[in-house]
Amino acid sequence: MNNYSTEQVRREINKYRTEAKIIVLKAVGYPIESNYIESPEIEVTNKELFEIYAKDQWDGYKVSKDKYLFDQKLLPDYAFQVVEVRPDNSYITNNTSILVLPSENKIKTINSKQQYKIEDVIGQEKAKNKTKIITKYLEDPDKFKNWAPKNILFYGMPGTGKTMLAQALANELNVPIKMIKATSLIGEHVGDGAKQIHELYHYARHNKPFVIFIDEIDAIALERKYQSLRGDVTEIVNALLTELDGIEDNDSIITICATNNPEILDYAIRSRFEEEIEFTLPDEDERRLIIENNIKTMPLKCVFDMDIAVSKTKNLSGRDIKEKVLKTALHKAISDSHDIITDDDLNYAIHETKKEVTVPDTMFV
CATH class of the missing domain: 1.10.8.60 (Helicase, Ruva Protein; domain 3)
Structure with missing residues (x-):
């Protein structure tokens, strides 16, 4: 008879279970019947450490959307609600990515400090016409259904108004906009960038309508032959592809990416944009x-x-x-x-x- 360690037994069992690829948790607090008077607000500042901690105690747990996981170590019986799991009804393994949403008052979105209006952008009529379509869609999403604008690429020389127009669109619609430089997604550890992307889109899905603007997209989405210039960012690209494909419900979420060099973008990313709009130098x-x-x-x-x-x-x-x-x-x-x-x-x-x-x-x- 073979002598297996607990870890080996776990691995054998997990071979026959559906593995959870990613789990998004929300800190809920203690149950109402708990003797604790206050529920502390949880803020995860070290995502990598929390993931190790979470896997250590929940490895092998079956999870599904809206169910709860309870901490049994630092804060016994403190509850985390599963707000998203892919695939649903799957098991936590050592390969599962586990994210905790920051509390609502920790999420920072931008309604541009510069109160631009679309008319402040000189020229760029094609891009402005596209913003009219986005405006009509966000005002009445049900009317568009499967014909809604989703992923748009702004490209052109620096300083021609790409960022300014995205800010103006969000300002005029009074819609939150999260503006990101793609370089900020390249973290110190593998998986950091992918987690940021999944967290961002999860937050957007719960705060619709929402505009996501990713500037300098070529920093992470270079064509494969140029990839060595940026290092291995495959996991970031794959995470972004998953979100752009709209596997989850991305209705009323508009993603606008910007680049000065569309010709060096990876085809997998570039093909996800329904329209590429050029920003030209002023006449x-x-x-x-x-x-x-x-x-x-x-x-x-x-x-x-x-x-x-x-x-x-x-x-x-x-x-x-x-x-x-x-x-x-x-x-x-x-x-x-x-x-x-x-x-x-x-x-x-x-x-x-x-x-x-x-x-x-x-x-x-």
Whole structure:
């Protein structure tokens, strides 16, 4: 007769059970009949440590949605409700990812500090038309049903209004928006990024309607041949694919991703976007409007030639016109103790913006 350790027996049993891939828990507290007067608020600050702790005591437990798991160690009988499990009616094993949702007052979403309106975005008419469709959908989701907008890719040169338009959309609809830089999803430990994605979408599903904006998506979704530039982020990509596919109920959740380089995106991710919308550099009329709108709020009066300003800012983005040209011209005028911004200040700013970087010949000797 073979002598098996408890761990070996567990592994043998688990071979014949459906394994839970991911479990999302919500800290509930003690049962009403408990003698404890107060239920402490649980905040998991070390997700990796909690997962080890959870598996150690719940390995082999069968779990299903809305059921409860009870702590038997640090806080005996403290209850955690299962708010999501994939697949349902499955068993916890050493491979199961276990997440705990932060309490509602710990979740931070952004209603942009910049109260942009869609009309503040100059040009980009195709993108604005798409936001009209999103607006109509979020106002009446039942009308669209399976024809709802879901996953959208904004692409184009930096500073052309991708982030600004996403903020404006959320502001005008009074809808919460979570804005993420994809680089922040690359954690120190394997699985950190995937957990963040699953937590984000779970929170969104319970706070619909909701807009998720992921900037610089190419940081995690590079085409396979470029993947070595970022390291192994396969688990993050797989988690995002799962959520973009809408395996769970993602009605009234809009995902907008942005990139400057759509051509280097992995096809698996890129194919999930129903529409790719290009953000272009402003044309002459749009540059004029950008300059006119911005000089209204400048602390010094502008007396430069508008036609020359429009002409010389060709091939610059709206952000570059504001941040690099107009702001530099303003600072130049102030540093020279001038009360107005002149053509000289503007020309100086444009020269600084377009100044080419030269490489010494000796570099290649």
